[in-house]
Amino acid sequence: xxxxxxxxxxxxxxxxxxxxxxxxxxxxxxxxxxxxxxxxxxxxxxxxxxxxxxxxxxxxxxxxxxxxxxxxxxxxxxxxxxxxxxxxxxxxxxxxxxxxxxxxxxxxxxxxxxxxxxxxxxxxxxxxxxxxxxxxxxxxxxxxxxxxxxxxxxxxxxxxxxxxxxxxxxxxxxxxxxxxxxxxxxxxxxxxxxxxxxxxxxxxxxxxxxxxxxxxxxxxxxxxxxxxxxxxxxxxxxxxxxxxxxxxxxxxxxxxxxxxxxxxxxxxxxxxxxxxxxxxxxxxxxxxxxxxxxxxxxxxxxxxxxxxxxxxxxxxxxxxxxxxxxx
Amino acid sequence: xxxxxxxxxxxxxxxxxxxxxxxxxxxxxxxxxxxxxxxxxxxxxxxxxxxxxxxxxxxxxxxxxxxxxxxxxxxxxxxxxxxxxxxxxxxxxxxxxxxxxxxxxxxxxxxxxxxxxxxxxxxxxxxxxxxxxxxxxxxxxxxxxxxxxxxxxxxxxxxxxxxxxxxxxxxxxxxxxxxxxxxxxxxxxxxxxxxxxxxxxxxxxxxxxxxxxxxxxxxxxxxxxxxxxxxxxxxxxxxxxxxxxxxxxxxxxxxxxxxxxxxxxxxxxxxxxxxxxxxxxxxxxxxxxx
Amino acid sequence: xxxxxxxxxxxxxxxxxxxxxxxxxxxxxxxxxxxxxxxxxxxxxxxxxxxxxxxxxxxxxxxxxxxxxxxxxxxxxxxxxxxxxxxxxxxxxxxxxxxxxxxxxxxxxxxxxxxxxxxxxxxxxxxxxxxxxxxxxxxxxxxxxxxxxxxxxxxxxxxxxxxxxxxxxxxxxxxxxxxxxxxxxxxxxxxxxxxxxxxxxxxxxxxxxxxxxxxxxxxxxxxxxxxxxxxxxxxxxxxxxxxxxxxxxxxxxxxxxxxxxxxx
Numbered sequence: 001x002x003x004x005x006x007x008x009x010x011x012x013x014x015x016x017x018x019x020x021x022x023x024x025x026x027x028x029x030x031x032x033x034x035x036x037x038x039x040x041x042x043x044x045x046x047x048x049x050x051x052x053x054x055x056x057x058x059x060x061x062x063x064x065x066x067x068x069x070x071x072x073x074x075x076x077x078x079x080x081x082x083x084x085x086x087x088x089x090x091x092x093x094x095x096x097x098x099x100x101x102x103x104x105x106x107x108x109x110x111x112x113x114x115x116x117x118x119x120x121x122x123x124x125x126x127x128x129x130x131x132x133x134x135x136x137x138x139x140x141x142x143x144x145x146x147x148x149x150x151x152x153x154x155x156x157x158x159x160x161x162x163x164x165x166x167x168x169x170x171x172x173x174x175x176x177x178x179x180x181x182x183x184x185x186x187x188x189x190x191x192x193x194x195x196x197x198x199x200x201x202x203x204x205x206x207x208x209x210x211x212x213x214x215x216x217x218x219x220x221x222x223x224x225x226x227x228x229x230x231x232x233x234x235x236x237x238x239x240x241x242x243x244x245x246x247x248x249x250x251x252x253x254x255x256x257x258x259x260x261x262x263x264x265x266x267x268x269x270x271x272x273x274x275x276x277x278x279x280x281x282x283x284x285x286x287x288x289x290x291x292x293x294x295x296x297x298x299x300x301x302x303x304x305x306x307x308x309x310x311x312x313x314x315x316x317x318x319x320x321x322x323x324x325x326x327x
Numbered sequence: 328x329x330x331x332x333x334x335x336x337x338x339x340x341x342x343x344x345x346x347x348x349x350x351x352x353x354x355x356x357x358x359x360x361x362x363x364x365x366x367x368x369x370x371x372x373x374x375x376x377x378x379x380x381x382x383x384x385x386x387x388x389x390x391x392x393x394x395x396x397x398x399x400x401x402x403x404x405x406x407x408x409x410x411x412x413x414x415x416x417x418x419x420x421x422x423x424x425x426x427x428x429x430x431x432x433x434x435x436x437x438x439x440x441x442x443x444x445x446x447x448x449x450x451x452x453x454x455x456x457x458x459x460x461x462x463x464x465x466x467x468x469x470x471x472x473x474x475x476x477x478x479x480x481x482x483x484x485x486x487x488x489x490x491x492x493x494x495x496x497x498x499x500x501x502x503x504x505x506x507x508x509x510x511x512x513x514x515x516x517x518x519x520x521x522x523x524x525x526x527x528x529x530x531x532x533x534x535x536x537x538x539x540x541x542x543x544x545x546x547x548x549x550x551x552x553x554x555x556x557x558x559x560x561x562x563x564x565x566x567x568x569x570x571x572x573x574x575x576x577x578x579x580x581x582x583x584x585x586x587x588x589x590x591x592x593x594x595x596x597x598x599x600x601x602x603x604x605x606x607x608x609x610x611x612x613x614x615x616x617x
Numbered sequence: 618x619x620x621x622x623x624x625x626x627x628x629x630x631x632x633x634x635x636x637x638x639x640x641x642x643x644x645x646x647x648x649x650x651x652x653x654x655x656x657x658x659x660x661x662x663x664x665x666x667x668x669x670x671x672x673x674x675x676x677x678x679x680x681x682x683x684x685x686x687x688x689x690x691x692x693x694x695x696x697x698x699x700x701x702x703x704x705x706x707x708x709x710x711x712x713x714x715x716x717x718x719x720x721x722x723x724x725x726x727x728x729x730x731x732x733x734x735x736x737x738x739x740x741x742x743x744x745x746x747x748x749x750x751x752x753x754x755x756x757x758x759x760x761x762x763x764x765x766x767x768x769x770x771x772x773x774x775x776x777x778x779x780x781x782x783x784x785x786x787x788x789x790x791x792x793x794x795x796x797x798x799x800x801x802x803x804x805x806x807x808x809x810x811x812x813x814x815x816x817x818x819x820x821x822x823x824x825x826x827x828x829x830x831x832x833x834x835x836x837x838x839x840x841x842x843x844x845x846x847x848x849x850x851x852x853x854x855x856x857x858x859x860x861x862x863x864x865x866x867x868x869x870x871x872x873x874x875x876x877x878x879x880x881x
Contacts (some may be wrong), residue, residue, distance in 0.1 A: 033537055055567050185699075221703075223668065
C-alpha cells in the first residue's frame, strides 16, 4: 500500500504531453503558407519566417496553457466538468474593450491600445461580477454565474451597437479580433509581459492544486478538511479570471480550449489537480500551436482564424461525448 | 353598407394612403444625389455639379463639395433626408443598404449604379453619370480623357521586362493585414503604375493575407495605404520577420502617397497611377512634368 | 485531551430560529447521540460545532479556545466531519479520496511524508477499505462510500468525529457494519463521537449519552435509558411508543405502540 498515492495512470501521459509541446512547435515552424523543410528553420533564407512563426508558437503555448488552466480551475470551483473560463463574462468585457479601441480608432498607446483596453474591459467585468456576488463577505457561486450571464448580455449589446456604427475598417478589425489570432507583429515589452503574466497565473493556479481537489467535494466538506474556503474561492476565481483576461487580450476570443482541453485531460490523467493542471496547460499549449499551424496552411495565403479551428474541433467532440453518454 | 361606415372606411383608407409610401410627391427635375466620394468627384469633373443637391459625409473633393447637403455616411444613406431632398436621380455604388435603394426605386426615383471595380469601369462611369444627368457627350469626352492620361502614365514603364518590375505589396490595412487581390481596382492601379501585385493570386478583391505570405513573396516595394503613426519605414520594418524584405532593406516603403487619388475609383485616377509610378520608378519619371 | 463545548447556542436561518439556547458538550472519548424529530435543529447544531456555521449567539469552545477564532486547518486537525450527503462529481480513487484527510497537516508546498502515508494506510485498514484503494469513488456502493468517507475523516487523525446520519441510506448489514466500526474506533483510538441520527435504536445501543432536541431546544439529556422513555418520546415525536430491553445487549429498544390492526 502506498498511502493513497495518485495512481500510475497519469504519469506516463504527463511525460508524453511534455514531449508533445516541442513536437508541436517544430511542426508549426515547418507548416504554413511556405513549407520550411524540417531542420532548416535557422537557415538564412528562412530566418524571417521562423522568427515570425516562433513568436506565434510561443504566444500559442502561453494562451493555450492559460485558457486550459483557467478552465480547470473554473471546473473545480463550480463543480462542473463543463464549465469554461468565459462563464463569468470575461470574454464579453474584453471584446467590448477591444471594440471600443478598434472602432473608435483609439491610438493613444500605439499598438498597445487594443490589448490594454481589452484587458481593462475584462478586469472591469471581473470586478463587477465579484461585487455583485458578494453577500456579507461571502461569495455566492450561484450569483457569480448569474451576474456573468447578465454582464455578458449587457456588454454584448453594447458591442453590437458599436459594430453597427463602425466604419468598414473598424468592422474588419473587430471581426478578426473576435475570431482570435496568434499573430505577433512585435516581440516587444508587452509581448514579454503577457508571457510572464500567463506563466505566473498558471503557477499560482497550480499552487492551489490540493485545495482545488478538496473544493470538488463541496464547500462545506472542504471547510471541514481545513480549507479556508472563502479565501481560496476569492483567490482562485480572481487568478483564473485574470489569467483568462490576459489570454483574451493577447489573442482575441479563442473558444473551446478552456472547455475541451481540461475535460479531455481529466479523462486521461485523472482529477487530481497536482497532475491535471500541468497536463492541461501542456495539452492546451500544444493544441493551440497545432491549430494555428493548420489555420496558416489550409487556405494559404489567406488564414483560417484560430477561433474557427478550435470551434471545428470542439463541436464534433462534444457531439461524440453526448452520444457516448447515451450509449 | 351603412353610409357612416363607408365614409369612415374612405377616410381611413385615405389616411393610410397618405401615411404609407415614401414619396408620393414629384421629384425635382434635374437634381441628383451622390452616395460616394468617387461619384461626387466624377460629377464635378463633368462640370455638372450644379445639379448635385446631396453628398455623403466622406465627399471631400473638391472643396466646394463640402458645402452640399450631407445625406449620410458612405454606404449608409439616410432615407428620410433623401426623401426630403426629392432628387430625380440617385447615383450609388450598389453596396449601400439594399432596402434603402429598393425604397427609393419604389418611390419613383431613378437609382443609377455607377461602375467602379476596374479602370475600364471608371471610363464607363464618366459616361454613365453624364447620361444620368442629361449630358451624355460630356461623359464620353471625360471618359476618353481619363483613359488617355492613364495610358500615358502606363507608357512610361511599358518597356520594362517582367523581371525588372517591382514586386509591390499594397497594404490596405495593418491589423489584420488586408491587401488588394485579383479583380480589385487597386490591383489595376499597381499594374498600370508598372508594378507587379504580389497578392494578385488572391481570389478576393479585398483579402486578408497572412504575414507569412507577405514575407514569402519578398516584395521590393510596399505601399502603405492607410494612416500610420511615425516613420512608415520603421513601423513596417520593425515588424517581426519584415526587416529582411527587399522593400524594407532598400527603404521602399511609401506612405505619403495621395491616397484619395489612388484608392478612389474616380476621375483623378490617372494622378494616382502617376503618383505610384513615380514612387516606384523615380529615375524613369525624371524630367517628365506632372 | 479535548472537549468540544457549545454554550447558549442560538442559530438562525434568515428569520427562522433553528437552535434556541442549547448547551452541549462532547467529552473526551465519549459517544454522544444527538436525536430529535426532523427540523429540531440537529444538523444545524452539528454545523455550529464543526465550525461551518457561526452561532448568532453563544460560543463554541474547543479545549477552552473559541472555535471561530481558529484557522480552519487547525480545527480540522482536531475535528473531522462525515456529512449526510457525500458529493462525488470527479473520479478520484478511494486512496486519493482518503488522502485528502491529511490536508490540514500539510503545508502549502509540502508533499505527503511517510508519516502521512501511514496515517492514510491505517485509516483505510480500520475501515476495511484497503482493497478498494484503487477503485473510483464514483463507482462505490452506498456502504462502501460511507466507509470511504469515514476513512477520509480518520486520516485527519482527529480527536473528535462528528457524523450526520451515518447510516441513513444503508442496508441493514451495512448499518451494523458502520456502527460497529465506529464503536471500535471509539474504543481503540479513544475517538470521541457525536452522532446525529434519527435511528433511535442505534442511538440507544451505541451511545453513552443522548441529547434530545425539540424545535431547537434541549428536551432531555442523559444515558439512553433515561431519555428513551415513552413519556419523553411522546413529547418530542408526538408518537406513542413502547420501550423494551434488547434481549442480548440490554440496550433500550423503541417500538411503536400501535401497529396495523389485525382484523378480528
